[in-house]
Amino acid sequence: MVTVFYDSMCPLCVKEMRKLSRWDSEGALNLVDIHQADFSDRFPDVDPSAANRILHAQDHNGKMVYGLDATYVAWHAVGKGVWVSWLRWPMIAWFADKTYLFFARHRYRISALLTGQARCQQCQII
Numbered sequence: 001m002v003t004v005f006y007d008s009m010c011p012l013c014v015k016e017m018r019k020l021s022r023w024d025s026e027g028a029l030n031l032v033d034i035h036q037a038d039f040s041d042r043f044p045d046v047d048p049s050a051a052n053r054i055l056h057a058q059d060h061n062g063k064m065v066y067g068l069d070a071t072y073v074a075w076h077a078v079g080k081g082v083w084v085s086w087l088r089w090p091m092i093a094w095f096a097d098k099t100y101l102f103f104a105r106h107r108y109r110i111s112a113l114l115t116g117q118a119r120c121q122q123c124q125i126i
Contacts, residue, residue, distance in 0.1 A: 001027075001028060001029070001030055001060060002028060002029055002030070002057055002058065002059055002060055002073055002074055002077040003029075003030040003031075003032055003057060003058040004017070004020070004029060004030070004031050004032065004055070004056075004057045004070065004074045005032050005034050005043070005046055005051045005055070005056040005057065005058075006031060006032070006033065006034065006055065007034060007035070007051075007052055007107075008033040008034070008035050008120075008123055008125075009035060009119045009120060009121070009123070010107050010108060010111055010119070010123075011111040011115045011117045011118075011119070011120055011123055012107060012110065012111045012114065012115065013055075013107065014120070014123035014124075014125060015115075017031050017125050018125050020074055020075070020078055021125050023078040023079065023080055024077070024078045025078075026078075028077040028078060029074060029077055029078060031125060034046075034048045034051045034052055035048075046064075053104060053105075054066050054067050054101070054104050055067055055070040055071060055104070056070055057069075057070035057073050057074055059073045060077070067097060067100050067101070067104070068084075068087050068088065068093075068096055068097055068100045069088070071084055071087070071100075072084050072085065072087065072088055
């Protein structure tokens with residue numbers, strides 16, 4: 001099982017989690033909202049502030065991965081890893097990681113441009 005810690009106040013983030021959830025026919029993902037009231041109690045080893053800055057995931061071996069590595073692990077878990085695997089290629093990974101960090105830092109503005117909604121009060125996946 002792969003656990004993905006996502007920002008439920010980000011419309012684009014929730015949209016991606018919806019897609020992953022639809023593709024997850026094997027139950028390979030555990031999608032966890034970092035804004036849940038009991039988040040820190042349930043996941044004391046995950047800093048919610050850090051998880052709000054950059055995507056966090058725990059792979060099936062229990063290893064924490066971050067950013068596009070977290071994205072790859074999640075997409076791979078639902079059988080779509082090939083769609084994002086090129087983002088981890090050595091000659092592309094550095095640029096992709098920098099682009100991801102820019103996106104993560106400005107995701108609310110980007111969400112507003114693409115969806116018309118900058119934030120939501122804990123958008124629902126389902």
